[in-house]
Amino acid sequence: DAKTTQPPSMDCAEGRAANLPCNHSTISGNEYVYWYRQIHSQGPQYIIHGLKNNETNEMASLIITEDRKSSTLILPHATLRDTAVYYCIAYFSGSARQLTFGSGTQLTVLP
Amino acid sequence: DAGVTQSPTHLIKTRGQQVTLRCSPKSGHDTVSWYQQALGQGPQFIFQYYEEEERQRGNFPDRFSGHQFPNYSSELNVNALLLGDSALYLCASSELPPNYGYTFGSGTRLTVV
Numbered sequence: 001d002a003k004t005t006q007p008p009s010m011d012c013a014e015g016r017a018a019n020l021p022c023n024h025s026t027i028s029g030n031e032y033v034y035w036y037r038q039i040h041s042q043g044p045q046y047i048i049h050g051l052k053n054n055e056t057n058e059m060a061s062l063i064i065t066e067d068r069k070s071s072t073l074i075l076p077h078a079t080l081r082d083t084a085v086y087y088c089i090a091y092f093s094g095s096a097r098q099l100t101f102g103s104g105t106q107l108t109v110l111p
Numbered sequence: 112d113a114g115v116t117q118s119p120t121h122l123i124k125t126r127g128q129q130v131t132l133r134c135s136p137k138s139g140h141d142t143v144s145w146y147q148q149a150l151g152q153g154p155q156f157i158f159q160y161y162e163e164e165e166r167q168r169g170n171f172p173d174r175f176s177g178h179q180f181p182n183y184s185s186e187l188n189v190n191a192l193l194l195g196d197s198a199l200y201l202c203a204s205s206e207l208p209p210n211y212g213y214t215f216g217s218g219t220r221l222t223v224v
Contacts, residue, residue: 034212036212041199041217041220042217042218043203043215043217043218044203044213044215045215046211046213046214049212087153097167098144098159098167098169099154099156099213100156101153101154101155102153103152103153104153
């Protein structure tokens, strides 16, 4: 699986959009970009994934650059409950290989 | 719809002892994976079970072993506990292949003293 790079920490004001970047310059053509988050002392929670098109669900939007070397997770209206560590993972589900977690980005939503 | 259930939630053991952690996967999932998460780090893959067999294994010693039962539930066993085994142990379930991602439990916090 391709290595991903994320900033270690970010702050966001409550009610504003949180934009979390991820670099995955060595991603291969069949690897998806997955995002998980982990709220303190809980298990990781799946957020969204995509291959090359932008994706949106009830939790977030995922914007993937045309060259697929980077992506941005967008939480449109961040709340205090969105404070968590966010993990970006490049992963090919067809291989059934395991998720490789990096250090992630600690997002702190400020009141 | 019940998600992934892990037990116990917290556990304290003494060095050298053995421990068994349990996991019930999400309904409809037949694959169980175990991860170890040390404080301040991301989860590290231990092993995966499918059809009652260990299918993949991460870089963990043989002291770590597991089992999957016919109802897809799973156990993680750790022998000869070390202080360094203190961590949050996470169970994740999925279909195979996991096209829709993994569902994680809340974990078992193991403290070795």
